[in-house]
Amino acid sequence: MTNVPTILESAMVMGWFVVLLLGEKGVSNAADARRSAESAAEQSATKSSANLCQPESASVGQARTSPSVIENGKPQVSSAVAMVQALGLGQQRTFPNYIKPMKNVLVQGTSSAEEVAGDVNPAGKTFEGSRDLGCLEKPIDVPKGSMDEYRSRLWDQNLRGY
Amino acid sequence: MARPSRELLRSSRGAMALTVSQMFIGAVSLGIGIFRGTEVNAAFHHETTLGHADYGASKTAADHARSANVVVNNNVTMGAIMGPRFGVEADNITMDANAAIAYPTCPNSPTCKVCLQYKANKPRALAKLTWVRAKQQLLWGTLGKLSGDVDKLAFQQAQGIVNGDVAKADSQVKMRFDDPSSSGEIWGGGNADVACRLSMKDTLPSPVTGHAFPLLISPNLLEGLPQTLVQAMPQMICKATSAAGGGGGGGGGSGNDGPQLPEIKAVADQTRADCKALEDSMRCSIAAASGKAGACNDGAEPEIADLSGAAPSGTGARVELPSKVQPYVQCQTGTTGAPLQVSSASGGYSYRNQSGGMTTCTFDRDKCEDKKLTENSDSFMREKLGLPKVVQNLAQSLGGSETRKPSQGTSNPKNFCTCAFSEKPVDETMIGISDAVRKIASFGAAEPSQALRKKREYQSCGRWYFPARNGEFASTPEDEQPFVAAWKWNQTTKCEGGGQ
Helix, strand or coil: CCHHHHHHHHHHHHHHHHHHHHHHHHHHHHHHHHHHHHHHHHHHHHHHHHCCCCCCCCCECCEEEEEEEEECCCCCCHHHHHHHHHCCCCCCCCCHHHHCCCEEEEEEEEEECCCCCCCCCCCCCEEEEEEEEEECCCCCCCCCCCHHHHHHHHHHHHCCCC | CCHHHHHHHHHHHHHHHHHHHHHHHHHHHHHHHHHHHHHHHHHHHHHHHHHHHHHHHHHHHHHHHHHHHHHHHHHHHHHHHHHHHHHHHHHHHHHHHHHHHHHHHCCCCHHHHHHHHHHHHHHHHHHHHHHHHHHHHHHHHHHHHHHHHHHHHHHHHHHHHHHHHHHHHCCCCEEEEECHHHHCCCEECCCHHHHHHHHHHHHCCCCCCCCCCCCCCCCCCCCCHHHHHHHHHHHHHHCCCCCCCCCCCCCCCCCCCCCCCCCCHHHHHHHHHHHHHHHHHHHHHHHHHCCCCCCCCCCCCCCEEECCCCCCCCCCCCCCCCCCCHHHEEEEEECCCCCCCCCCCCCEEEEECCCCCEEEEEECHHHHHHHHHHHHHHHHHHHCCCCCCCCCCHHHHCCCCCCCEECCCCCCCCCCEEEEEEECCCCHHHHHHHHHHHHHHCCCCCCCCHHHHCCCEEEEEEEEECCCCCCCCCCCCHHHHHHCCCCEEEEECCCCCCCC
16 A cells, blocks of 8 residues: 555656656657758749749659649840831740740648647648749740841831832 | 455556556547648648749749840840931932932933932921831830839839739738849840841841832832842941841942942042052152152152161061051062962062061052941041931930840849749747646756747849740850840759849
């Protein structure tokens, strides 16, 4: 009977220690989940940007990404566009360089943590990381340039015949 | 003490010891946990702050790359209108030259019909010339100026967008940029000669060249002249130094330095007169050297004067030739293996050189006439046929601006690089927790963390370039890269040779 308090007290102390360990485990899992979300977002953004604005997913641990390519500004060249179009130009291969919007890759990475017994259980919570990078689409020109296309159209529209 | 009491005391002491030790371990664990939490928080803080710098650099560099392709579009459009201008200029000059040949034959010669065609159609050709000149100058002026401004505009827009996006994500982040466009134009001028050369190469084989014939005048009395003129236009209008890409026209002559118009009587007469004047000048110099100054009458037949005995040394007198004559004087030394080849039509002088051989210097009339014919043809076209006069300020004459190329040259200029910097203070609560844990763990010895309080700025850079080293566009010549819209960008940690 004399051992009962000791055992009870020991159990309480050990229990406290176990709770601490579980808490530590919970924090660790949560940090891992956030780390995965951040890393996945970064990988996906870098890959998408390097892939000429084509969305590329990435997965790290349990993290998944949802990359999207968004429009983000337009070249401020309205005076050039007006002048060039007034000459009947606008269908040439490289003309979209004047008018197409600039683009960004926007990636949201999400992850959830593994379950840990006890009160500090990160399971069910969503951890997020996001990345934004500029990108440029595939070059639309050819190695010899497109002067002939512009010249040909310009001549036909404005100068051919007398 | 009774046994039960002793056992209870021992048990309670053991339990107390256990409790104290476990609580200590628990406290240490708790401290480590909290400290680790602050470390994790700080790591994510640094990573996300760097992410904002990455975004800023990538956005501005990508937009600069797009601007580079806009500059290319401008250059290409400017070149595209220059070709038709070359064609229309060449047609007008050829029409005028036809008229200059045909007018003296009127009214009896069949060639006279060229005059009638000229009178009827010249106004239409002139209207076209006026239009294309005006449009070319307007286009070059406007687009050339835009090319100088476009990077600054792109950077200002990108900076605004990045600042807005970052503020939306985290209002505590401060951004700043180091961009080359803020310190001047990164696309310089001095590229008109390449634009004109490319225009000429594009236009020469196209229907633009010689379009007026036989549409307006038939037959063309100077067959091939429009082609020759279009080939020479980069030199005549854009001051290009090596525009003529070989070939050469028919009746218009085939000089390498420009078109020649020997069919035009005025040009041919002037050329002969110029060369005769130079030859006479040489003759007078020879006469002076031989002690007969003034005895150089114009009507004399060309002869080779022997000056061997004209100087006391016996090595011949020194002939002081005018600088204008010198390019056309050719000297040869005769040996038994290679005897002198002197044209009887060329005047000159000979003398005995120091090694005893005979050196003969003669006036090279063919060379003179070739050179003077080109010069006189050019003058005739500029003064009589309406070709623009020789320009002093090229950009001004072309409309106020030129096509652009990187001001530092090459496909990968060092100043085509931009950097973004981000900064955000670490959360004060985190710093407080970290300080407290470190203080406890060190039994009060640790000072407040300076590492967490230190102002940290994160840098990311991006550069834009022409992909000249490999891939689809590696074959594009370096001087043509400003005319090919394939400029790209990539991310880098710092700008080579500049930035921070």
